[in-house]
Amino acid sequence: MAEKTKLFTRIKFYRIRIEPRLSEPPAWYPPLISVGALILALILGGILIKLAGGDPIRSYAHIAKASFGNIGVISDTIVKATPILMTALACSIAFRMKLWNIGAEGQFIMGAFGASAIVLTKVLPPETSRWVFIPLMMLAGMAGGAIWGFIPGYLKAKFNVNEIISSLMLNYIAVAWVNFWIFAVWTEAGFQMSPKFPLNAWLPRLTDYAQNIPALSGLTTHMGLLFGILAAVILWLVVFRSCWGYEIRLIGDNPQAARYAGVNIAKNTLLVMMLSGALAGLGGMSEVSGMVHRLQTAPIAAGYGFTGIIVAWLSKLNPLAIIFVSILFGALILAGREIQPSGVPKMIQGIILVCLIASDFLLRYRVRIVNTAEEK
Amino acid sequence: MAQPNLPNNPDPSPAQPPFVVEMRGIVKRFPGVLANDHVDFELRPGEIHALLGENGAGKSTLMNVLAGLYRQDSGVIKINGVPVTFSSPRDAINAGIGMIHQHFMLVPSQTVTENILLGLDNPRFILNLSRYDSKIAELGKQFGLEVDPRAKIWQLSVGEQQRVEILKMLYRGANVLIMDEPTAVLAPQEIEGLFSILRSMTAQGKSIIFISHKLNEITAIADRVTVLRRGKVTAAGQPARGLTRQQLANLMVGRDVIFNLEKKPVQRGEVVLDIQDVHADNDKGLPALRGVSINVCAGEIVGLAGVAGNGQRELSQVITGLRKCKQGRIYLNGETVSNRSVIFGIQRGMAYIPEDRTHVGTAPNLSVTDNVIMRKYRQSPISQYGLLNMPLAVKYANELKQAYDIIVPHVSTPVRLLSGGNLQRVILAREISGQPQFMVAVQPTRGLDVGAIEGVHRLLLAQREAGAAILLISEELEELLSLSDRIYVIYEGKIMGEVKIEPGEPDPGLIETIGLMMTGTPLEQIEQQGVRVHG
Ligand SMILES: Nc1ncnc2c1ncn2[C@@H]1O[C@H](COP(=O)(O)OP(=O)(O)OP(=O)(O)O)[C@@H](O)[C@H]1O
Ligand SMILES: [Mg+2]
Numbered sequence: 001m002a003e004k005t006k007l008f009t010r011i012k013f014y015r016i017r018i019e020p021r022l023s024e025p026p027a028w029y030p031p032l033i034s035v036g037a038l039i040l041a042l043i044l045g046g047i048l049i050k051l052a053g054g055d056p057i058r059s060y061a062h063i064a065k066a067s068f069g070n071i072g073v074i075s076d077t078i079v080k081a082t083p084i085l086m087t088a089l090a091c092s093i094a095f096r097m098k099l100w101n102i103g104a105e106g107q108f109i110m111g112a113f114g115a116s117a118i119v120l121t122k123v124l125p126p127e128t129s130r131w132v133f134i135p136l137m138m139l140a141g142m143a144g145g146a147i148w149g150f151i152p153g154y155l156k157a158k159f160n161v162n163e164i165i166s167s168l169m170l171n172y173i174a175v176a177w178v179n180f181w182i183f184a185v186w187t188e189a190g191f192q193m194s195p196k197f198p199l200n201a202w203l204p205r206l207t208d209y210a211q212n213i214p215a216l217s218g219l220t221t222h223m224g225l226l227f228g229i230l231a232a233v234i235l236w237l238v239v240f241r242s243c244w245g246y247e248i249r250l251i252g253d254n255p256q257a258a259r260y261a262g263v264n265i266a267k268n269t270l271l272v273m274m275l276s277g278a279l280a281g282l283g284g285m286s287e288v289s290g291m292v293h294r295l296q297t298a299p300i301a302a303g304y305g306f307t308g309i310i311v312a313w314l315s316k317l318n319p320l321a322i323i324f325v326s327i328l329f330g331a332l333i334l335a336g337r338e339i340q341p342s343g344v345p346k347m348i349q350g351i352i353l354v355c356l357i358a359s360d361f362l363l364r365y366r367v368r369i370v371n372t373a374e375e376k
Numbered sequence: 377m378a379q380p381n382l383p384n385n386p387d388p389s390p391a392q393p394p395f396v397v398e399m400r401g402i403v404k405r406f407p408g409v410l411a412n413d414h415v416d417f418e419l420r421p422g423e424i425h426a427l428l429g430e431n432g433a434g435k436s437t438l439m440n441v442l443a444g445l446y447r448q449d450s451g452v453i454k455i456n457g458v459p460v461t462f463s464s465p466r467d468a469i470n471a472g473i474g475m476i477h478q479h480f481m482l483v484p485s486q487t488v489t490e491n492i493l494l495g496l497d498n499p500r501f502i503l504n505l506s507r508y509d510s511k512i513a514e515l516g517k518q519f520g521l522e523v524d525p526r527a528k529i530w531q532l533s534v535g536e537q538q539r540v541e542i543l544k545m546l547y548r549g550a551n552v553l554i555m556d557e558p559t560a561v562l563a564p565q566e567i568e569g570l571f572s573i574l575r576s577m578t579a580q581g582k583s584i585i586f587i588s589h590k591l592n593e594i595t596a597i598a599d600r601v602t603v604l605r606r607g608k609v610t611a612a613g614q615p616a617r618g619l620t621r622q623q624l625a626n627l628m629v630g631r632d633v634i635f636n637l638e639k640k641p642v643q644r645g646e647v648v649l650d651i652q653d654v655h656a657d658n659d660k661g662l663p664a665l666r667g668v669s670i671n672v673c674a675g676e677i678v679g680l681a682g683v684a685g686n687g688q689r690e691l692s693q694v695i696t697g698l699r700k701c702k703q704g705r706i707y708l709n710g711e712t713v714s715n716r717s718v719i720f721g722i723q724r725g726m727a728y729i730p731e732d733r734t735h736v737g738t739a740p741n742l743s744v745t746d747n748v749i750m751r752k753y754r755q756s757p758i759s760q761y762g763l764l765n766m767p768l769a770v771k772y773a774n775e776l777k778q779a780y781d782i783i784v785p786h787v788s789t790p791v792r793l794l795s796g797g798n799l800q801r802v803i804l805a806r807e808i809s810g811q812p813q814f815m816v817a818v819q820p821t822r823g824l825d826v827g828a829i830e831g832v833h834r835l836l837l838a839q840r841e842a843g844a845a846i847l848l849i850s851e852e853l854e855e856l857l858s859l860s861d862r863i864y865v866i867y868e869g870k871i872m873g874e875v876k877i878e879p880g881e882p883d884p885g886l887i888e889t890i891g892l893m894m895t896g897t898p899l900e901q902i903e904q905q906g907v908r909v910h911g
Contacts, residue, residue, distance in 0.1 A: 241766060243759050246746070253739040259698060260728070260736050261750045262718035 018365050030363055037359035038352060045348040054344070063345055067331035075206065075219040079291060081330025083108065085228035086283025087308025088326050089235055090145075092317040094276040096239060097252045101273060103152060103167025104280040105305025106174035107145035111281025112288040113178050114144025116194060116295035119201045120186045126198035133201045137285055138227075145281015146274040148174060153273025157266040163273070175301050182295055193296035203290035224286030228323070231279060235319040248272060280305060307333075314356055395454070396421050396552055396583050397442065397473070402451035404437050406793075408785025411437040413607040414451070419552065424574060424584045426594045426616065428628055429604035430825040431797020432783045435587050438604070439554045442585075443475035444468035474545030475554040478561070478796075479734075480537050484530040488512065488523055492544045516543055520576045535566035542573070546582075553577070554585045557796070559593055560823050563684045563851065571597050589825050591621040603627040629827035636858050637833050639879060640841060644861070645674025646709075648814050648845035649695070654704035654714070656694050664690040666869040667704070672814070672845040677836060679860030679877075680849045683894055687869040688849045689731060692816045695847070696728045697721050708814060722751055727812035729803055731819045731849075733796075737803045740792035744784055745773040747791050748806045780805035781831075796823045808835055815839065818849045833859060853890065857882045865893035873899025 046056030067077045087104040094101035115137040118124065124133065148170055155161035179192070186194040203223040210217035239245035250258040251265055258265060284300065292299050311329055315321035329349075336345035397419040404412040411434040419425050429435050440446045442453065444462030453460055455471045462468045465475070482491050489508050509525040516522055521539045529537060538558060545553055559567050574584055574597060588594060594601060595616060601624070603611040611627045625633035649672040658664035664687045672678045682688055693699035695706055697718040706714035713721055721728075730736040738747050749758050749769050758769055773787040782801045784794055791799060800823060807815065817836065821829045836859060840846060850856050856863055857877060865872045872893035875886060892902050 241764050243753055243762050243764060246749075246753055246764060249742060249746070250739055250750070253741045254735070256736045257739045257750065260696075260718065260730060261753075262697075262722055264717075 014369055016367060016369055018367055025363060033359045033362050034356060037355040041348070041352040041355040044355070045344075045351050048347065048351075049344060052344075059344060063332075063335040063348070066335045071215075072218060073334065075221045077327060077331045077334050078221045078225055079330075080333045081327045082222070082224040082228055082290070083283045083287045083304040084307050084311055084329050084333075085323060085326040086224075086231065086286065087280050087305045088311035088315065088322045089228070089231055089308075089319055090276045090279035090283070090305075091308045091312035092315065092319060092322060093235060093239070093248070093279070094272055095312055096317050097248045097268065097272050099153075099156070099269060099272060099276075100164045101149065101152070101167050101276050102164050102309065103148065103170050103305070104276070104308045105301065105303065106167070106171035107148040107277040107280035108284040108287075108305050109171075109174040109178055109301055110144035110148040110277075111141040111284025112144075112292075112295065112300045113174075113181070113284070114281060115141035115285035116186075116197075116288055117144075119197045120181075120194055120295065126200070128200060130200045130204075134203065134289070137201065137289055138282060141281045141285025142278040143281070145277040145279070145284065147277070148281070149273040149275070149277020150270065153270045156273070157269040171305065175297060178295065178300070179297055182297065186295065188294075194294045196294050197289070201289060202293055203286060205290065220291070222286070222290030224283075224290040227282060227286055228326075231282065232319040232323050235279075239319065244268075244271075280308070310353060314353075395419060396456060397585075398452075398454040398457070399438070399442065400452045400454070402438060402441060402453075403449045404434070404441055404446060405449050406437075409783075410607050412441070412448070412451075415604065415607070415609055416612060417442075417602055417609075418613055419583050419585060420600075421583055422578050422581055423599040424578055424586055424597055425613070426598035426601045427585055427587045427604070428589075428591075428594060428601055428624065430606075430628055431801075431823075431828055432795040433604040433628075433825075434607040435604055436556055436795065439475060439556060439585065439587065442468070443473060443554055445475075469545070469548050469550060472549060472551035473554065474548060474550030474552070476538070476541045476545065476556065476558065478557050480541055482529045482537060482540060485528060487526050487528055488532075488540050488543075489525040491529060491540060492525075492547050496548070512543060512547065515546060519546065519580065520573050521546075533566075534561050535563070535569060538562070538570070539573070550582075552583045552585065554587075556587045557589070557823060558586070559588055559590060565683075567593070589823065589829075591624050591826060594624060595619065595621065605630060625826045628825060631827075633826050633830050635826075635830075637830070637837060639837060639859070641879075642675040642841055642843075644676050645843060645845075647671050648674050648709055649847065650707040651691075651695070652705050652707075654691075654694060654706060655702045656690050656699055657702065658687075658690055664869050665694065668866070668869070668871055669704075670847075670864050670871060670874075672847050674813075674845050675840055675843050676861040677840050677846045677848055677859050679856035679863040680847060680866055681853060681856050681863050681890055681894060682851075682866035684851055686866050688818065688866060690869075691866070692728070692730070692818050692847075692849060695721075695816055696726065719754070725810070725813035727751075727807040727810060727815040729807050729815070729817040729820045731822070733799050733803055733823075738791050738799060741790050743773075744777070744782070744787040744789055744791055744794075744802060745769050747802055748773045748776055751806060752810060776802075776805040776809060779809075797825060797828055800824055801828070804832060804835065808839065811842070812839070812844055814845045814847075816847045816849065819851065820848070821850075821852070821855060829855075853887070857887070863890065865890055865899075867894060867896045872897065873902075875899075 042060065046060070049056045049059050066073060068074055087108055090104045090107065091101060118133070118137045118140045151170060152163045152166040155166050156163045182192055182194055188195045205222040206216040206219035239248065247258065247263045247268055250261060250263060251268060255265060283304065287300060288295060307329055311322060311325045315325045332345055332349045336349070395418045397417070399415065399417040402412050402415040415434070415438055417438065427435050427439070437446065441448045444465045444467050447463060453462070455473070460471055462471070483494065489505060489512050492512055493508060512525045521543055523532065523536050523539050523543070529540065532540065542553065558570060562570060578584060586598060598616040600613045601611060601616045601619065602609060602613055605628065621635070622632070651668055651670050654665055654668045655663065656665040668691060670678070680688060680691070690699060694701050694714060697713065697716055697720060701714040704714070705712055708721070708724055708726065711724070713724070734740065749772070753759055753764065758765060758772065770787060776782065777784065777787060780801050782805065783798050791802060794802065804820065820836070821832050824832060836846060836848070848856065848859060860877050862874060862876055864874050875889065889899070889902055893899060
């Protein structure tokens with residue numbers, strides 16, 4: 001009894017304190033924290049699976065198998081990761097300048113629309129060569145996204161309209177716009193989707209080469225991945241090795257210093273929002289042309305733009321890191337589709353996110369347990 | 377009450393320990409820098425103790441250790457004779473130690489009282505503000521810190537905000553007050569005000585640690601001085617009375633400092649900068665410049681004197697293209713530069729040392745390299761075809777680091793980790809290294825140590841000898857008098873007059889004239905009255 005009260009009073013005198021971190025943590029600290037957060041998330045997820053009556057170890061093994069188990073599912077993971085990679089790159093460049101573009105979703109959809117319009121307006125005959133179709137669709141996709149980025153960019157640069165609100169609102173308009181076209185104009189026999197694209201408007205997939213290399217049979221990884229990786233490398237070079245990227249970093253860190261250095265902030269706001277939109281738009285193009293092969297709202301407006309925000313943030317806006325993080329997210333999404341009940345991977349995805357984002361807190365603050373009794 | 381009675385403690389009331397703060401053998405290491413190397417420091421009750429030292433000597437670090445912001449690697453801190461370990465500023469303030477930083481940490485939209493109560497456990501929720509208002513007003517009166525407790529922070533001047541910071545610490549029961557370069561942000565009259573506050577606080581038993589680079593302030597206010605050099609103590613608690621400026625400077629930098637550099641005669645060249653009847657508004661949209669006309673020629677330094685806030689900032693911005701001119705024109709070598717872009721000026725060899733080095737002059741999270749290329753990243757060979765040549769930029773940054781003595785372990789370090797003086801050197805290196813034709817320097821020596829000030833003055837004079845035209849905007853009259861060939865005085869956006877500075881000791885009449893102009897008397901009026909007196 002006495003022991004117990006003593007323990008209680010002792011605990012009572014301990015308090016947890018949170019204080020801003022004033023010196024830089026050592027270099028090994030951030031990665032360690034991220035890994036720790038990931039492990040913690042998996043443990044928490046495991047507990048929840050257990051509570052729901054499942055077997056955590058088997059569930060995790062299943063998720064791993066469903067997304068990385070064999071070459072077929074790895075290919076599917078990559079297919080899922082491709083649109084996320086593009087939208088995350090789109091977000092990263094805008095965020096780098098502290099432009100909060102929440103509209104990658106809408107820009108992605110408009111990119112898909114632009115690319116589809118090349119096919120569906122029948123300006124080109126269906127038997128046109130791939131070498132004409134694909135580049136034109138890419139251009140149209142990027143243009144569609146860029147226009148959707150231009151609008152909030154212009155409003156911000158000219159009238160200082162909050163880009164969070166305007167870009168978010170444009171997402172809904174993009175969905176409604178595409179719906180209008182597939183309901184009213186390009187509908188396939190009354191269904192809410194366009195007819196399938198002619199084969200020449202499809203991005204090449206690995207499985208297309210199965211005749212020569214049988215191992216590739218059934219692998220749907222398409223050229224969009226290549227666009228994504230290329231875009232990531234180019235974006236890295238732009239950000240860290242070009243004058244324009246330097247200006248973007250300068251504005252992002254201190255707009256007043258940027259002005260002093262002679263950087264035109266309004267112009268860059270416009271350009272960066274357009275670049276961001278174009279990257280998301282290219283993602284939309286790659287998705288319709290590489291994966292869906294028709295214009296249809298459901299598979300296009302699947303929230304890739306929002307996942308991109310998270311991936312960009314978790315990658316600390318580094319384009320090269322985005323490649324790997326988007327593959328991780330692709331795997332989680334795929335697992336969500338594969339396993340029943342599908343709530344589990346979604347939930348784990350959520351827990352991982354919360355843990356990773358919360359762990360960021362530990363980089364900026366430190367937590368101390370203090371003995372308040374001693375202080376008195 | 378719960379204090380156990382210590383056995384064998386025959387002395388119930390120990391004599392007042394001789395020191396309120398005693399630091400012994402403090403060592404603090406940062407990656408690549410030994411910021412404090414076995415530093416001893418003692419503070420007596422009721423004294424003003426000045427802490428002096430070169431830029432990067434470790435003054436702020438030592439005080440951050442005392443205030444619980446950093447943890448020392450080794451060494452002991454005793455408060456009133458009792459060893460303590462602080463692991464947060466809260467621990468320090470509980471022990472009666474409060475630090476006032478150079479950058480104030482106040483919420484602009486809240487009142488003085490709200491700011492003072494912010495973050496306290498008691499009261500956690502403020503229900504009856506007016507009760508606290510009067511409490512704070514009383515505390516203010518006690519120490520001569522007059523501020524209206526109900527005023528919002530944004531309505532207050534810098535000096536008043538500083539008083540709020542002091543009040544905040546006093547309200548939390550601070551017995552020892554650490555002030556890191558408190559005068560750097562103040563106008564001369566405000567400095568006098570601060571000094572009388574400090575005196576009234578020590579008279580009531582508080583102890584003060586005072587960091588400053590201005591030696592005349594030290595001799596005016598401090599009782600004792602401790603000097604640091606490269607992390608080590610070079611003078612420990614010497615009485616300040618009787619120390620000359622030269623002696624102090626010598627202790628700081630370890631050599632003789634020349635306060636009045638020789639100004640070589642330079643043949644004055646063509647007019648480089650010509651400002652004609654310029655009008656401009658300030659940030660709030662009120663007129664800040666009301667018909668300013670001045671000119672600067674090649675090979676001369678022209679000073680602009682005036683009390684802070686009389687349009688100096690706006691004038692520098694109008695010249696460099698950061699602010700629109702409403703009326704009037706500015707010519708650089710005969711070409712209009714007013715209402716053009718900033719790049720326009722940069723491309724024509726205009727250099728600019730802005731007054732606010734953290735908010736305007738640098739990007740804090742970017743590296744030293746990124747910061748030194750800030751105004752020439754568009755030019756070959758730093759960039760070609762829009763691509764940056766990073767190896768070359770790094771090499772360039774390393775050259776500047778060498779040439780301008782920037783103390784930093786590596787040029788990839790983000791500049792926010794640099795000491796104040798080193799940050800200023802980064803800016804100076806960047807601006808001067810381009811061999812500018814014309815330069816606007818606003819408060820170029822603010823926050824620099826005496827040795828560094830001498831260095832900056834040498835650099836400015838060298839630029840003058842190389843034929844550059846320099847507009848020097850400063851609140852330090854002494855600096856203006858020793859460097860300038862001519863001085864304009866600005867008051868409420870108007871030029872009150874222009875005086876020529878002859879080599880040698882400035883005569884007192886001239887200083888008086890400038891002082892009168894700074895308070896709003898035009899030169900013509902002074903001369904007429906002077907004529908009347910003599911006549
Ligand atoms: N958080 C930090 N991380 C790394 N280095 C630091 C940090 N803080 C200070 N330093 C380094 O420690 C040294 C001492 O810095 P400190 O700020 O104490 O100088 P100071 O005497 O206050 O100089 P100044 O007069 O320029 O303000 C400098 O070389 C500085 O670059
Ligand atoms: Mg300092």
